[in-house]
Amino acid sequence: MDKEYDYVILGTGLKECILSGLLSVSGRKVLHMDRNDFYGGESASMHPLDKLFEKFDDPEGTKDSFGNGRDWNVDLVPKFLMADGGLVKLLVHTGVTRYMQFKQIEGSFVYYRGGTIYKVPADDKEALMSGLMGIFEKRRFRAFLVFVLNYSFDDPTTWDGMDPKTSTMEDVYSKFGLGKDTQDFTGHAIALYLDDEYMTQPCEEPLRRIKLYYDSLSRYGKSPYLYPLYGLGELPQGFARLSAVYGGIYMLNKPVDEIVMENGTVCGVKSEGEVVKTKAVIGDPSYFPERVTKVGQVVRCICILSNPIPNTQDSSSCQLIIPQNQVNRKSDIYVCSMSHTNSVTAKDYYLAIVSTTVETSDPLAELQPGLQLLGTIQKKFLWVSDQFEPQDDVKDSKVFISKSYDATTHFETVCEDIMNMYEQITGEKFDPSSISLADVDVES
Amino acid sequence: MAARGTAQRPNGAVQGKICQFKLVLLGESAVGKSSLVLRFVKGQFHEYQESTIGAAFLTQTVCLDDTTVKFEIWDTAGQERYHSLAPMYYRGAQAAIVVYDITNQDTFGRAKTWVKELQRQASPNIVIALAGNKADLSSKRMVEYEDAQSYSEDNGLLFMETSAKTAMNVNDIFLAIAKKLPKSDNASAGPAVGRQPRGVDLRETNEPHQGGCCK
Numbered sequence: 001m002d003k004e005y006d007y008v009i010l011g012t013g014l015k016e017c018i019l020s021g022l023l024s025v026s027g028r029k030v031l032h033m034d035r036n037d038f039y040g041g042e043s044a045s046m047h048p049l050d051k052l053f054e055k056f057d058d059p060e061g062t063k064d065s066f067g068n069g070r071d072w073n074v075d076l077v078p079k080f081l082m083a084d085g086g087l088v089k090l091l092v093h094t095g096v097t098r099y100m101q102f103k104q105i106e107g108s109f110v111y112y113r114g115g116t117i118y119k120v121p122a123d124d125k126e127a128l129m130s131g132l133m134g135i136f137e138k139r140r141f142r143a144f145l146v147f148v149l150n151y152s153f154d155d156p157t158t159w160d161g162m163d164p165k166t167s168t169m170e171d172v173y174s175k176f177g178l179g180k181d182t183q184d185f186t187g188h189a190i191a192l193y194l195d196d197e198y199m200t201q202p203c204e205e206p207l208r209r210i211k212l213y214y215d216s217l218s219r220y221g222k223s224p225y226l227y228p229l230y231g232l233g234e235l236p237q238g239f240a241r242l243s244a245v246y247g248g249i250y251m252l253n254k255p256v257d258e259i260v261m262e263n264g265t266v267c268g269v270k271s272e273g274e275v276v277k278t279k280a281v282i283g284d285p286s287y288f289p290e291r292v293t294k295v296g297q298v299v300r301c302i303c304i305l306s307n308p309i310p311n312t313q314d315s316s317s318c319q320l321i322i323p324q325n326q327v328n329r330k331s332d333i334y335v336c337s338m339s340h341t342n343s344v345t346a347k348d349y350y351l352a353i354v355s356t357t358v359e360t361s362d363p364l365a366e367l368q369p370g371l372q373l374l375g376t377i378q379k380k381f382l383w384v385s386d387q388f389e390p391q392d393d394v395k396d397s398k399v400f401i402s403k404s405y406d407a408t409t410h411f412e413t414v415c416e417d418i419m420n421m422y423e424q425i426t427g428e429k430f431d432p433s434s435i436s437l438a439d440v441d442v443e444s
Numbered sequence: 445m446a447a448r449g450t451a452q453r454p455n456g457a458v459q460g461k462i463c464q465f466k467l468v469l470l471g472e473s474a475v476g477k478s479s480l481v482l483r484f485v486k487g488q489f490h491e492y493q494e495s496t497i498g499a500a501f502l503t504q505t506v507c508l509d510d511t512t513v514k515f516e517i518w519d520t521a522g523q524e525r526y527h528s529l530a531p532m533y534y535r536g537a538q539a540a541i542v543v544y545d546i547t548n549q550d551t552f553g554r555a556k557t558w559v560k561e562l563q564r565q566a567s568p569n570i571v572i573a574l575a576g577n578k579a580d581l582s583s584k585r586m587v588e589y590e591d592a593q594s595y596s597e598d599n600g601l602l603f604m605e606t607s608a609k610t611a612m613n614v615n616d617i618f619l620a621i622a623k624k625l626p627k628s629d630n631a632s633a634g635p636a637v638g639r640q641p642r643g644v645d646l647r648e649t650n651e652p653h654q655g656g657c658c659k
């Protein structure tokens with residue numbers, strides 16, 4: 001451990017492991033440490049089930065209930081992969097996809113006022129059949145969808161007066177005369193916005209997101225979402241292996257005593273009395289309490305069920321979005337559900353993880369609209385996590401800190417943070433063509 | 445490499461009598477894990493083999509009478525060094541070779557720990573072989589053949605002394621594993637026959653990609 005490294009990385013969460021992988025592949029010397037004796041930090045999946053009970057200080061809880069504890073892999077931060085999204089592209093480019101197996105999430109649903117749950121239409125034909133909208137609204141929505149799917153950012157003839165930079169999403173909605181509820185469902189269940197701030201922004205980003213949803217949907221059919229067998233904890237492990245294959249050194253169970261600075265720039269990391277020299281440090285906020293700012297909180301409730309979520313066509317896995325306006329909130333409530341078919345629960349059990357951005361002093365009450373859709377809940381674990389962002393003055397310090405995992409139910413913001421960090425760290429944009437699969441795939 | 449996760453091969457890998465299995469290597473650093481694989485897969489040996497770098501998987505096939513057994517071989521990529529092997533490594537492994545160095549008693553002790561770890565973490569039907577490597581250095585032997593053999597018998601392991609340098613018993617140990625692995629659907633025990641791909645292949649419909657990620 002006495003060598004000098006280009007990067008010492010602290011914490012084996014997904015963001016840190018992806019960065020570790022990308023940096024190792026490009027020839028940098030990486031030392032990756034974690035204070036825990038398992039991979040993943042907050043992106044770990046708790047396994048076996050006892051670990052989850054321990055985590056929530058309820059070690060006596062399981063005993064003989066909930067089947068074989070070893071069948072469980074419970075995510076702390078629930079998210080799905082968009083099938084055509086950034087993380088899938090990274091998995092394919094780096095070859096990490098070969099360490100893992102993925103399944104489609106079976107359905108994508110949206111909750112509407114009055115307690116009805118609707119399937120998010122998978123295409124324009126489903127939109128016409130859906131009970132989600134009245135007959136005239138359906139036609140308007142169909143026209144809108146056809147417009148978006150044909151929209152090309154490079155081809156102004158497809159814009160129909162809607163300039164990606166100057167027209168707002170509000171303008172686009174009103175052009176097609178979409179009602180408030182349809183806007184809600186489009187912005188939140190398809191474009192996957194957490195709140196309504198996007199409405200007054202240029203329409204480029206929302207249109208890209210709607211396209212991403214449908215491009216993802218078209219890859220495998222049932223829903224735009226993928227999910228790894230054995231839970232999200234496989235993702236950091238996969239990228240850690242990539243890093244190790246390219247020379248990254250891994251140390252778990254390694255407490256970090258101090259980040260050693262010299263004239264405002266990092267020069268080493270002290271662990272168990274020993275200092276490792278490094279040119280830069282990368283890590284998650286928990287390793288740098290005095291260099292991050294709390295920007296909010298996310299509340300998550302992990303629920304064990306013995307039934308699929310009612311009114312979701314008995315889906316063994318699904319996403320259910322409760323748009324903010326439908327329950328008079330500022331941010332959406334998300335429900336992610338997985339089961340034995342995803343190798344994350346024992347047979348005949350289901351997981352539903354309900355989450356939202358905290359708006360009041362009673363986070364549990366804020367989740368109620370989600371919790372009440374789940375039927376009988378066998379066991380609940382409530383978890384409020386602080387959201388941290390790095391302070392701005394870290395540029396000279398060469399201390400690069402990731403943001404906490406937000407309330408979104410997919411990995412797009414995770415990828416954005418990683419790409420921004422990569423650029424800050426290396427001074428160059430990440431170029432996927434710099435990784436060729438041939439390098440990774442050794443075959444006889 | 446042949447398709448892990450390539451969608452929908454019914455009943456896994458039994459396909460024209462080609463069976464694919466995941467095999468993992470375990471053992472202390474510098475006992476010759478990578479050298480064994482390199483000898484088996486490429487017929488090569490390097491006296492000063494660098495610590496494992498740059499190999500995600502190696503694959504090699506072994507032909508039995510009526511079956512081709514394809515091994516997908518996972519090396520530790522050095523993650524064993526500070527006891528930081530990920531659970532993913534063992535996941536779905538149907539065979540393991542636990543390697544020690546016959547000239548180093550400590551590595552034999554560590555091998556026993558790895559065997560315990562496999563019995564705890566890996567699937568219950570995993571086929572485990574113990575390899576006493578560097579058998580060409582028998583003048584410096586510190587681990588007696590009989591000790592390792594009786595330990596293996598007690599624990600139901602295959603056992604051979606091997607030399608990646610001279611190729612002694614290298615093919616043989618893989619062949620012995622291939623013979624012991626269940627290769628038909630009808631084998632009543634064991635849930636998995638060969639590697640059972642489930643789910644979707646992310647690469648399947650992926651077009652050549654030009655733009656940046658995540659944008």
